[in-house]
Amino acid sequence: MSLAELKSVCGSCGIRELCLPAGLSDEEVDLLDQHMSHRISVRKGDYLYRMGDPFRSLFAVSSGFFKTVLVHEDGRGQVTGFQMMGELLGLEAIHSTHQVCDTVALEDSAVCAISFDQFEQLGQLMRNLQHRFNKDMSREIAREHHLMLLLGSMRSEERLATFLLDLVMRHERRHQSGETFMLRMTREDIGSYLGIKLETVSRLLSRFHDEGILEVRGRHLRILNRAALAQRTEASES
Amino acid sequence: MSLAELKSVCGSCGIRELCLPAGLSDEEVDLLDQHMSHRISVRKGDYLYRMGDPFRSLFAVSSGFFKTVLVHEDGRGQVTGFQMMGELLGLEAIHSTHQVCDTVALEDSAVCAISFDQFEQLGQLMRNLQHRFNKDMSREIAREHHLMLLLGSMRSEERLATFLLDLVMRHERRHQSGETFMLRMTREDIGSYLGIKLETVSRLLSRFHDEGILEVRGRHLRILNRAALAQRTEASES
DNA sequence: TACCCATATTGAGGTAGATCAATATGGGTA
DNA sequence: TACCCATATTGATCTACCTCAATATGGGTA
Numbered sequence: 360m361s362l363a364e365l366k367s368v369c370g371s372c373g374i375r376e377l378c379l380p381a382g383l384s385d386e387e388v389d390l391l392d393q394h395m396s397h398r399i400s401v402r403k404g405d406y407l408y409r410m411g412d413p414f415r416s417l418f419a420v421s422s423g424f425f426k427t428v429l430v431h432e433d434g435r436g437q438v439t440g441f442q443m444m445g446e447l448l449g450l451e452a453i454h455s456t457h458q459v460c461d462t463v464a465l466e467d468s469a470v471c472a473i474s475f476d477q478f479e480q481l482g483q484l485m486r487n488l489q490h491r492f493n494k495d496m497s498r499e500i501a502r503e504h505h506l507m508l509l510l511g512s513m514r515s516e517e518r519l520a521t522f523l524l525d526l527v528m529r530h531e532r533r534h535q536s537g538e539t540f541m542l543r544m545t546r547e548d549i550g551s552y553l554g555i556k557l558e559t560v561s562r563l564l565s566r567f568h569d570e571g572i573l574e575v576r577g578r579h580l581r582i583l584n585r586a587a588l589a590q591r592t593e594a595s596e597s
Numbered sequence: 598m599s600l601a602e603l604k605s606v607c608g609s610c611g612i613r614e615l616c617l618p619a620g621l622s623d624e625e626v627d628l629l630d631q632h633m634s635h636r637i638s639v640r641k642g643d644y645l646y647r648m649g650d651p652f653r654s655l656f657a658v659s660s661g662f663f664k665t666v667l668v669h670e671d672g673r674g675q676v677t678g679f680q681m682m683g684e685l686l687g688l689e690a691i692h693s694t695h696q697v698c699d700t701v702a703l704e705d706s707a708v709c710a711i712s713f714d715q716f717e718q719l720g721q722l723m724r725n726l727q728h729r730f731n732k733d734m735s736r737e738i739a740r741e742h743h744l745m746l747l748l749g750s751m752r753s754e755e756r757l758a759t760f761l762l763d764l765v766m767r768h769e770r771r772h773q774s775g776e777t778f779m780l781r782m783t784r785e786d787i788g789s790y791l792g793i794k795l796e797t798v799s800r801l802l803s804r805f806h807d808e809g810i811l812e813v814r815g816r817h818l819r820i821l822n823r824a825a826l827a828q829r830t831e832a833s834e835s
Numbered sequence: 836t837a838c839c840c841a842t843a844t845t846g847a848g849g850t851a852g853a854t855c856a857a858t859a860t861g862g863g864t865a
Numbered sequence: 866t867a868c869c870c871a872t873a874t875t876g877a878t879c880t881a882c883c884t885c886a887a888t889a890t891g892g893g894t895a
Contacts (some may be wrong), residue, residue: 429742433831437746451742453735462741479728484862486721493717496734497691503741504667504689504698508675510748510790515882546843554749556883577843577891586778753852782872794853799874815861815873 361392370395370472377445377533378419379473379491387485394481396471401464407448410457415552416472418448423468424543427451428461428551438552440502441465441544443529449475450499457516470498510554513594519563523573527582542578606634606709615683615771617711617729625723632719636711639663639702645686647699652690654710658682659704662781665689666699670695676790678740679703679782681767687713688737703781737808748792751832756791757801758829761811765820780816805829 369380369392380388384484398421408420410430425442439460443450452458453475482489509518527537542549546557546564553560567573572588574581582588598678602807604829607618607630618626636659637644645656648668661682677698680686690696699785720727747756765775780787783797783800810826812819 389819427742429746431746431750431831435746435750435785435816435832437742437749439706439742439745450735450738454732454739455735479724479731482727483721483724486717489720489727490717493734494692496738497688497693498870499738500734500741501689501692501697503745504665504677507677507741507744508667508669508673510745511675511789512669512673544839551749557843558845558884559882564665565844593669594673615839783871795873796875797852799850803874 363469368392368398369571372421374421374445374533378449378471379488379495382491383485383487389486390485391481395474398469399472400467400469403464403466403468405464407462407464407470409461413476414449414452414456414458415508416449416474417453417478418470418472420444420446420448421469421471423470424465425462425468426465426544426548428463428554429459430461436551437529438544438548441548441552444533447495447499450496465548509510515553515555515559516563516591517564517594518555519549519560519567520588521550521580522549522553523580524585524592534591539579539581542580606630606636610659612659612683612771616709617685617726617733620729621723621725621825625725629719629722629726631748632715636707637710638707639703641702641704641706643702645700645702646696650696650715652687652693654687654689654712655716656686656708656710658686659707659709661708662703663700663706664703664782664786664790666701667697668699674789676782676786679786679790682771685733685737685778688734692765700747700787703786731736753791753793753797753831754804755806756793756834757787757798758826760787760791761818761820762826762830765823775820777817777819780818 369375369378369388370385372378372380375381375388380391382393399407399418401423407425420442422444425448426438427440427442427448428436429439430436439451440464448462448470449458449459450557478492482492509521513521526540526542530540531537544552546560550557550560564573564575567588568575570587572582572584572591574583607613607616607626607710608623610616610618613619613626618629637645637656639661646689658680660682663686664676665678665686666681667677668674669760677689680700686700686708687696689698716730720730746761751759754799760773764778764780768778769775782790788795788798802811802813805826806813808825810820810822810829812821
């Protein structure tokens, strides 16, 4: 990769408006590029980082799809999130010197690495950037509060419906079809994320299929009745 | 409250080292005081803020005890956290213009209000402060990942044991007894936080009591065997 | 193309925790 | 002090989801 390419990673990036530079001026984006970002590609199945690795950088997903997994001492793992392009990886480790979870590419992917030291310096120079980052962290906290509601109060059907609608919306924000898309993760990953077993995920998908809400063929998904799915998001009286 | 008092809220605060000013120089703490903080007291049962209120300030718990509750459209609520002195409230709303959850005082409490606008300006002036704040946000994200593990993968007994040990540690970090303390919240609050029903919480407490791990008398708690409690934190083979 | 192995589906039966219900307790207040 | 109502305990039953098991499917590779 040439120096010129290196310098324009963010400036010429197709997802610039989804990513950290959103709202920054061209000059500011240049500064970001010059100081911090370089691309790394990660093969499907590979770890971007693992618990215990030294923490130095944040990563912005440039393309592809990741999951983050928290592993308990006794070996149990919990999928804590799925990240797609424009989203940041590594926020959970800023408070530490080492990574606190694993992140794995679920398809061939690319990320932009951002030295966190340099990022903090740059945040001092650009109030814009710091503000944007504060909001990103806050949004992540709020997202997790919703996850806690899901895990703590919802029945399995509501959990899956909520999860699917979230995927739909995130695809659409990226100008990808929210109607037809592919699940990048296994039933087991979905189950872990939602706090249910893979068999339950499979049964629920079959049920939604039989009810004409979705068309499921392996990991290919077509949403046939989004309103019905939204209804399944809420507790039904009875 | 006199101006002099106002100006020394943080500087003379007993929990300064637990709170936002930790690691700041005296001069920096003065700056923090002069620009931003003033105390507010909140009666037991009162809301510090409610979902939909305009978001303007962060709050640092000065004394007392709070819970944060996320309410779903259909009326279900989820307790997303309990906050004690030195901890920040309002982080989840930074990304928005309005509050995104309710926070309620579980005993007579006091908080320091911090205008977030001014806080961001000050963060530009003091790299220390911004760095500390970045870490606080990150720690909150990591805390929630652990909650997701708890809610997604643990059995009810493990959840309660984990919760109790967390309370023990937080009391000790505040130089309060971790052996004997009082639960500030109802069984229902605990159940909501842990994703189980209040009857289950009650039964588990009775079980721990019968097994000699705790002494429970209403909300008075004495930890008799912390090691045994720690064991209950992990899945048992069988 | 054919094979293989990870992944997914579907069924049958078991169980942790929910639900419903009937007391008990104790902190707040008059 | 006595009363009251929110909170907590405990028991009996129910059920959503788990577990175990058998089979199907399909993407990757030789």
